[in-house]
Amino acid sequence: MKPLRVALLGCGTVGSEVVRLLREQAADLTARVGAPLELAGVAVRRPERAREHVDPGLLTTDAMSLVTRDDVDIVVEVIGGIEPARSLLLAAMKAGKSVVTANKALLAEDGETVFGAAREYGADLYYEAAVAGAIPLLRPLRESLVGDHVKRVIGIVNGTTNYILDQMDTFGASFTDALEEAQSLGYAEADPTADVEGFDAAAKAAILAQLAFHTPVSAADVHREGITEVTAADVAGAKAMNSVVKLLAICERVPDPDGSNGGRGVSVRVYPAMIPRSHPLASVREAYNAVFVEAQSAGSLMFYGAGAGGAPTASAVLGDLVAVARNRVGGTRGPVEVTYAELPVLPMGETVTRYYVQLDVADRSGVLAQVAELFARHDVSIQAVRQEGYGNDAKLVVVTHRAPDAALAATVEGLQRMDIVREVASVMRVEADEAP
Ligand SMILES: NC(=O)C1=CN([C@@H]2O[C@H](COP(=O)(O)OP(=O)(O)OC[C@H]3O[C@@H](n4cnc5c(N)ncnc54)[C@H](O)[C@@H]3O)[C@@H](O)[C@H]2O)C=CC1
Ligand SMILES: N[C@@H](CC=O)C(=O)O
Numbered sequence: 001m002k003p004l005r006v007a008l009l010g011c012g013t014v015g016s017e018v019v020r021l022l023r024e025q026a027a028d029l030t031a032r033v034g035a036p037l038e039l040a041g042v043a044v045r046r047p048e049r050a051r052e053h054v055d056p057g058l059l060t061t062d063a064m065s066l067v068t069r070d071d072v073d074i075v076v077e078v079i080g081g082i083e084p085a086r087s088l089l090l091a092a093m094k095a096g097k098s099v100v101t102a103n104k105a106l107l108a109e110d111g112e113t114v115f116g117a118a119r120e121y122g123a124d125l126y127y128e129a130a131v132a133g134a135i136p137l138l139r140p141l142r143e144s145l146v147g148d149h150v151k152r153v154i155g156i157v158n159g160t161t162n163y164i165l166d167q168m169d170t171f172g173a174s175f176t177d178a179l180e181e182a183q184s185l186g187y188a189e190a191d192p193t194a195d196v197e198g199f200d201a202a203a204k205a206a207i208l209a210q211l212a213f214h215t216p217v218s219a220a221d222v223h224r225e226g227i228t229e230v231t232a233a234d235v236a237g238a239k240a241m242n243s244v245v246k247l248l249a250i251c252e253r254v255p256d257p258d259g260s261n262g263g264r265g266v267s268v269r270v271y272p273a274m275i276p277r278s279h280p281l282a283s284v285r286e287a288y289n290a291v292f293v294e295a296q297s298a299g300s301l302m303f304y305g306a307g308a309g310g311a312p313t314a315s316a317v318l319g320d321l322v323a324v325a326r327n328r329v330g331g332t333r334g335p336v337e338v339t340y341a342e343l344p345v346l347p348m349g350e351t352v353t354r355y356y357v358q359l360d361v362a363d364r365s366g367v368l369a370q371v372a373e374l375f376a377r378h379d380v381s382i383q384a385v386r387q388e389g390y391g392n393d394a395k396l397v398v399v400t401h402r403a404p405d406a407a408l409a410a411t412v413e414g415l416q417r418m419d420i421v422r423e424v425a426s427v428m429r430v431e432a433d434e435a436p
């Protein structure tokens with residue numbers, strides 16, 4: 001059988017592992033695809049650098065010529081970022097190549113163009129590695145669950161931030177030390193701001209929401225808060241509540257009051273939140289990822305595994321590579337993205353959540369009543385309130401019932417202006433528990 005020729009774009013953390021696996025598993029991959037997979041070229045920025053497993057004769061800095069070469073069938077993009085990745089993928093699809101990418105930033109920022117090109121040119125576009133690394137998640141959403149009605153997707157989709165929060169929670173590590181470790185382990189993006197400010201998780205949330213709800217969602221639609229403002233007080237507050245702080249990506253269909261099945265819209269958001277230690281997401285440690293999918297007929301499904309790192313991510317890339325190669329051998333195509341639902345993405349203010357608020361207060365009579373009155377004024381119902389310490393160390397901890405995020409935010413602003421409140425020491429959303 002004629003070999004299928006693969007152009008690899010980028011040979012960093014993920015790309016170098018793709019090359020290694022292609023070489024080490026060549027015989028098995030040939031048997032599984034029905035044709036050998038042959039590396040036609042590797043586009044890099046610095047060809048003078050020695051690379052294990054790569055024949056130097058395959059290296060080029062001219063990625064555009066490589067992707068359009070007649071002897072290339074499949075293009076694997078693991079450069080990352082928007083340009084030149086977008087131009088390279090568009091040129092590849094136009095030239096009739098099948099495409100595999102791990103680039104969530106591009107798919108979330110300008111999925112319309114990239115998915116549109118796949119439709120226009122009839123090209124295969126696979127991207128399992130883009131969300132939750134090695135975990136098979138996009139293929140289940142795109143194929144296995146496509147006959148169901150997905151209601152909610154909630155999970156931990158960024159390994160770097162989970163690693164940092166876990167180190168802070170378990171060992172009391174500093175943010176900076178934990179980030180450096182995550183970088184050295186190959187989990188972090190080239191610019192770790194993408195991880196710690198939540199951009200990476202927001203891109204993944206957009207991709208998940210689009211697939212789950214068959215509706216266009218881009219990174220700009222996602223409410224995003226990172227973990228740079230998570231303090232030791234937040235982590236300690238969570239501990240005292242028998243909870244843990246996790247950076248969550250949440251994609252929800254918001255029910256329509258008239259009961260229509262499609263829903264009023266979708267809420268897509270990323271923020272650090274407290275979850276009870278008894279919840280399965282709380283036991284997701286280090287750089288692992290886990291995602292719950294709640295569907296009408298399937299019920300709750302949990303996907304767990306390595307969400308970052310060279311070899312795990314390369315596993316997902318190889319899975320896609322075999323899939324597109326099989327399609328080429330069989331003369332077929334994979335699934336095409338459909339976003340027929342056109343559900344609106346609702347503003348964060350309308351999203352219903354719960355808050356944990358820790359206040360340093362003056363310890364005198366009437367304080368609790370004034371604080372409670374402010375919550376009531378914003379129609380935010382209190383689930384529990386507790387005082388810790390006394391005198392100058394008095395703290396009030398308030399946990400609310402569900403309320404629109406705008407009402408909760410206005411309540412916190414009001415607390416910040418109250419004389420009796422010395423400091424709003426910690427504010428954190430509370431998720432994934434059963435409370436109303
Ligand atoms: N590292 C991880 O754990 C994961 C990474 N990803 C995604 O995989 C992609 C690659 O990530 P990493 O390998 O971690 O990044 P990396 O920064 O280690 O590798 C990217 C490589 O592309 C090269 N490059 C940049 N511009 C180029 C150009 N114009 N032509 C040729 N090469 C160029 C860089 O020199 C670098 O070696 C990104 O889209 C990332 O978001 C996805 C899941 C997990
Ligand atoms: N930087 C990302 C890598 C995978 O997408 C992460 O930390 O999860």
Ligand code: NA
Binds near residue numbers: 128129131133138316
């Ligand atoms: Na994945």
